[in-house]
Amino acid sequence: MPDTETDRSTRPLLDIGRIYAxxxxxxxxRGRQVLDRWPDAEVVEVPSHWQIPELHGNEANVARWVxxxxxxxxxxxxxxxSARPNGRSTDFIAPSTSNGCAMACAYCYVPRRKGYSNPITVFTNIDKITGYLSxxxxxxxxxxxxxQCDPVDWVYDLGENSDCSVDALVSDNVADLVATFRGLPNAKASFATKYVNRELLDLDPQGRTRVRFSLMPAAQAMLLDIRTSPIVARLAAMDDFVAAGYEVQVNFSPVVVVDGWLEAWAELLGQLDDATSAAxxxxxxxxxxxxxxxxxxxxxxxGWHPQAEQVLWRPELQEPKRSENGMINVRYRWREKQRYLEQFLGLxxxxxxxxxxxxAF
Structure with missing residues (x-):
């Protein structure tokens, strides 16, 4: 079962007892920095971060997902x-400095590659990554x-396979990335987040890092955005991040079609209006x-959160689509999706x- 609201407020997001290294x-x-943060954790040597049998491919882990x-x-x-061309949200996808997440959003695509578990993997060769990006x-x-990515700068997505706000709780990788882009005159960093980490306010990005707060109606987030910051907290943080020198944008993502979905989004847009300053x-x-x-x-x-599938898995509304990596995804049927999108953009x-x-797509 997913964490309840009480669990979110009383349990730490991270309570590391075992580190596979x-x-x-x-x-x-960087690896020693992480190990020093959890000195009592058991350290298990592994040949590769992709080859951990007790994590990856172990179906029994579904019951221990969170x-x-x-x-x-x-x-x-x-x-x-490598910096892969993107062209949607950003011009390029930066090399990952981590993979996986401590949060457990029910729609997250990252576990599709890792099998039955996807805790945070920290990539410790941060100097190689920042040097490459520069x-x-x-x-x-x-x-x-x-x-559409930016009118002036090349934009690099930092968190394709993770959430940088949570990664910053584990190591200084995110701080190093923000510092790197602060010194680049033609490029800025960008990452989406569902977690409010106010330690990021001290990193002095000087307008060179874009934070995209992901938003959805609060009741839906309680069902789908497991172990994340509440929507009200994300809204309350936006002005503070602007004041600290970040460019702040929002992701309305994912838009999930259920009964009353447009009314719920109308309420959220009103909350966004009330929460944000003119600046x-x-x-x-x-x-x-x-x-x-x-x-x-x-x-x-x-196996761990069947309630979420009642709104995510809707065969009567969806059609299959084979992804670039060969997996079978489902999305809203094309004609209906165009109508939904038109309704949302009108709202x-x-x-x-x-x-x-x-x-928008």
Whole structure:
């Protein structure tokens, strides 16, 4: 069963008791920093962060889905460094500095690759990653023309497979990334988050890091955004992050179609209006992302959080789509989705005309 609201307020997000570590990662300065944060944790040497049989591929872990996220951590070395072109939310996807998450959103795609467990894996060769990013950004030169990612800068997504706000609880990787982009004149970092980590307010991003707070109606978030910061806390943090020098945007994601969904989103847009200052609204923009689900994740969720599948798995509304990596995803049927999207964008234009849409799908 998922954590209740009481669990969220009384249990720590991380209570690490076991750390699986590649030898090279454990011996590195960043690896030692992580190990020092949990000196009483059992350290288990592993040949690869991808080869941990008791975590990956062990179906029995479904019943311990949340417990593993709270109590286990993995240290690894990122072997392949590349900045993949994106063009939707960002211009490039940066090399990951972590993989997995301590939170347990029921629709998250990351567990689809890792099997039955996905605690945080910290990549400890942060100096190699930041060095690569600096060189890559410099090779791009000035951005030749505005696009939906940004009118001026090249934008790099830092958290494709994780949540940087939570990663910052584990190591200084995120602080190093923010510092790196602070020194790049033609590039900025970007990450989406569902967790309010106020320690990030001290990192002095100087406008070079974009934080995208993910939002959905609060009642739906209670069902689907397990172990995350409540929606009211995310809304309350936005002005503070702007004041601290971040560019703040929002992700309306995922948009899940249920009875009364438009009314619930109208209420959320009113809450966003009330929570944000004129300064925040002046630099705000949004992304709109409708739900995509997956047959394997559906089976996993049935083992630990079947209530979520009542709204996520809707065969009468969805159609299959094969992803680039060969997995079978499901999404809302194309014609109906176009209608849903039109309705949502109309609601947004009516209730929050001060919030432009960078992209929607």
């Amino acid at each position: 590649e030898p090279e990662a454990a011996a590195s300065p 417990r593993i996220k709270r109590e286990a951590l993995v240290l690894g070395v990122k072997k392949s460094l 060189r890559h950004a410099r090779r791009q030169g000035p951005k030749p023309q505005p696009n 925040t609204k002046a630099q705000l923009a949004c992304e709109v992302i409708f739900l995509t689900h997956n047959d394997r994740l559906h089976e996993v969720n049935l 947004l234009a009516d209730r929050a005309p001060w919030c432009p849409v960078r992209y």
